Amino acid sequence: KVIKMKGVALLLITLIGLATIASAAHSTQEWKQRTIYQIITDRFARTDGSTAPCSDLHKYCGGTFKGIQDNLDYIKSMGFDAIWISPIPENFGDDYHGYGALDWYTINPHFGTEDEFKSLISAMHAKDMWLMLDVVANHVAYIDLDFEKVNPFNKAEYYHAKCQINNWNDENEVEYCRLSNLPDLNQDHPFVRSTLKSWIKDIITKYDIDGIRIDTVPEVKRQFWAEYTQEAGCYAVGEVFNGDVSYVASYQPYVPALLNYPAYFTLKGVWMGGQSMYNLRNLINDENQKFKDATILGTFTDNHDNDRFLHDHGDVKNYQNALVFALYMQGIPIVYYGAEQGFNGGQDPANREVLWGHMDTNSEWYKFISTIVQTRKKHHVWDFPHVERYVTDNFYAFSRGDVLIATTNSHAQQSIAMTYLPDSYKQGTVVCNVFYPTQDCATVNGGALKVVLNDGEVKIYVPQTTLVTE
Known part of the structure; x- marks a missing residue:
């Protein structure tokens, strides 16, 4: 009996261990095999399947977790195996985008319930799709000095003194002052620092998050990000909205990966501006010299913060070339929703169109992107260098x-x-x-x-x- 009990105990320990591995957040190296589809949660699909247009893109349009879950096959059929969604905390007013957190501990009710969020992630994992959660640790909602409205950062002492970022070349000003008057958290305050770190650790564990995208990285001191991403324990790709390779690379010792904005601007120069394609050679060489690891950067041609490529430059062939280069160059590729339908929205919020009513799986763009994503996966290009x-x-x-x-x-x-x-x-x-x-x-x-x-x-x-x- 003792021997049998020991056997059962060992079996249980093994099963628990396997369950832990299965539910663990995924490492940077694991993410190299993934191709990411970026969604604005409010703009992808509604719970009831309604395709009625949105009357005001500045406000909530009705996209939900359930809407995403019901349309996972639309994404997976193109070959994507990861989805980047909007930040999930309850936001202020009409902040549909998720970057104005009001309550860190409440799921944004416009997106759905906690159970619906868990259901989305479970459904994704059942299809071998990973979830990348957008997170913010720099600022809170547009509440100016009404700090008591924010949970848990409800005291003035949790924030830097009010000032605005005017000189982006002054690192101290960028780290201490406000971006667009968003109250700037003081990560040097013990409560703020520990709370943000415990929040990211808990949210990843609780919901089985696979990876994170970090907003506004340069606006916070570098060392904080080293601690924050360590607590996260998964692949983290940070936003440093800058085209200078040396500057963006200076953050990689603190954040595992960065969005490849130097490549984004280079691709625009080559395929919008007609600049020499030797610039692509220079980009790859420069990044390989200056980044700790250029093969894990997030590559892209479009996102929610910039006019869509086809808005600024309507040449379809040029866009196709840029898309292929971004998906096949060294890095972890990200495709912004709507690219597969030829969306061409301009300045925010026009570049944050609703997708419902446009999910045409027979469109030429849908088939084009499906081909490049599926070929990339079939040939495991991530296992080979960019030559x-x-x-x-x-x-x-x-x-x-x-x-x-x-x-x-x-x-x-x-x-x-x-x-x-x-x-x-x-x-x-x-x-x-x-x-x-x-x-x-x-x-x-x-x-x-x-x-x-x-x-x-x-x-x-x-x-x-x-x-x-x-």
């Missing part, structure tokens, strides 16, 4: 493993005989463009592959042997 293969002012080709990506920012024909090829591209190897896998193939001959891009198109080549014939 430049050929560059001119208007042509940039690179590989990730056996995937060869050819991009251009010009509508003039690009015809290149490439000789620096992936190792798997041997004499006689047939490679096909995944967008036209049966019509657009080429053969390696004499150590060269002829790549032709017409009218600004982008191509993704894979060995023909890796394609599945329907």
Whole structure:
């Protein structure tokens, strides 16, 4: 009996251990395999499935946790296996976006109940999809000096003195003053520091959160983020809204990863401004030199804080090239909802359109993004380095493993005989463009592959042997 009891005890310990592993937040290295779909919770889908338009994008439009859960297959079918959602604390007034927390310990009732949030996460995990939660630790709601309205930061002593950020080159001012007059928390106050750290640890454990996106990183002292992300114990990607590689890289010792704003601005210059594609070479080289690890940065072409690409530049071919580059360059890619429907909203809140009524799984954009996401996953590109293969002012080709990506920012024909090829591209190897896998193939001959891009198109080549014939 004693032996049997010991066996049962060991079994229970093992099962508990496995359950803990299964529910643990995911590490930075694990997230490298994921492709993230960014949602504004209020704008994705309603609980009742209504597709009536929103009368005022400055206010709540009705998107919910249940709405997301009911439409997970719309996201998963494109190949996405992670979703970034809006901050969840109860917000002030019409702050549908989630960045104006009023009560840290209450789920925003506009989004749904605590049980509905848990249900969303359970449904995602059942489909092998991870949740990335947007979090804020810099500021609270637009309550000016009425601090008693905020739970738990209800005293003036929890905040920095009121001042506004005017000089973004003054780090002290950026860390101590207010962004857009949002009351600025004093993370050096013991209560504030410990509460924010315990909140992030508890929220991740309670809801089984897989990773976090951190808002307004430069507005808080660096050392705080080191402690905060340690408590989080998962992949954390921080927002440093700046195009300077050295400046953004200076935060990586404190935050595991950053949104790749230097790449975002470089891509805009290349595909909106027609700048030389040698800038892509310079970007990759610069980031590899200055970041502790450039392969875990969050790459993107659009987000909720900037005009959509197609608003500022309506060239569809240029946008397709930029999207492919952002999803295949080194890093963890993020696609902003609506890109798969060709959304082109301008300045906030126009770039935060409602998606309901536009979930067309047969649209050309939906199929385009599905192809690039699924190919990325099928070939495990994250296991291979970003290797430049050929560059001119208007042509940039690179590989990730056996995937060869050819991009251009010009509508003039690009015809290149490439000789620096992936190792798997041997004499006689047939490679096909995944967008036209049966019509657009080429053969390696004499150590060269002829790549032709017409009218600004982008191509993704894979060995023909890796394609599945329907």
